[in-house]
Amino acid sequence: QKEVEQDPGPLSVPEGAIVSLNCTYSNSAFQYFMWYRQYSRKGPELLMYTYSSGNKEDGRFTAQVDKSSKYISLFIRDSQPSDSATYLCAMTGANSKLTFGKGITLSVRP
Amino acid sequence: KAGVTQTPRYLIKTRGQQVTLSCSPISGHRSVSWYQQTPGQGLQFLFEYFSETQRNKGNFPGRFSGRQFSNSRSEMNVSTLELGDSALYLCASSLVTSGLQETQYFGPGTRLLVL
Numbered sequence: 342q343k344e345v346e347q348d349p350g351p352l353s354v355p356e357g358a359i360v361s362l363n364c365t366y367s368n369s370a371f372q373y374f375m376w377y378r379q380y381s382r383k384g385p386e387l388l389m390y391t392y393s394s395g396n397k398e399d400g401r402f403t404a405q406v407d408k409s410s411k412y413i414s415l416f417i418r419d420s421q422p423s424d425s426a427t428y429l430c431a432m433t434g435a436n437s438k439l440t441f442g443k444g445i446t447l448s449v450r451p
Numbered sequence: 452k453a454g455v456t457q458t459p460r461y462l463i464k465t466r467g468q469q470v471t472l473s474c475s476p477i478s479g480h481r482s483v484s485w486y487q488q489t490p491g492q493g494l495q496f497l498f499e500y501f502s503e504t505q506r507n508k509g510n511f512p513g514r515f516s517g518r519q520f521s522n523s524r525s526e527m528n529v530s531t532l533e534l535g536d537s538a539l540y541l542c543a544s545s546l547v548t549s550g551l552q553e554t555q556y557f558g559p560g561t562r563l564l565v566l
Contacts, residue, residue, distance in 0.1 A: 441486075
């Protein structure tokens with residue numbers, strides 16, 4: 342079993358839809374949880390960062406962490422064509438080594 | 452503030468050759484991590500350097516090595532290249548202070564093609 346599993350996708354939604362992206366993990370040592378967005382031919386860009394269970398909101402983005410279920414989610418409200426990218430969940434424990442999900446490619450249709 | 456820069460952006464090598472990739476972190480950042488990204492395996496951690504010392508290492512063979520200089524710039528080297536080393540190599544930098552895990556900021560990557 343991989344340490345981090347991410348829904349494989351790809352995912353295609355119409356503009357304005359609510360998008361839900363999910364990851365599960367098996368390593369209880371993970372304490373810090375991140376979502377990165379990666380556009381084609383670019384490096385990953387940090388979207389959200391959280392270290393506690395619960396919800397964290399930033400504009401149209403909400404990150405949700407459930408440590409008891411080892412499950413994290415990213416919600417995108419009012420999705421836009423500019424949100425079309427690959428989304429990667431990442432997590433780490435006490436050291437700096439990030440463990441990533443495989444990523445899911447999202448396409449938002451105008 | 453300038454972001455993480457990586458050079459070169461693209462590289463073509465043949466099997467058996469070696470390659471050196473360079474990363475300049477964000478000014479003031481002292482930790483540099485390297486990752487390999489492939490379609491099959493996704494993003495995988497290679498190693499992390501802090502204050503010129505390797506602090507963490509991933510599960511890659513000894514052909515993959517790195518170093519960090521006193522100005523925090525880092526290089527990674529891959530010797531005896533194999534076809535499977537074709538990938539996007541990403542560098543990430545972070546501030547290191549006591550307390551919470553610091554955010555890592557990624558560069559654009561170096562795309563390596565091994566023929």
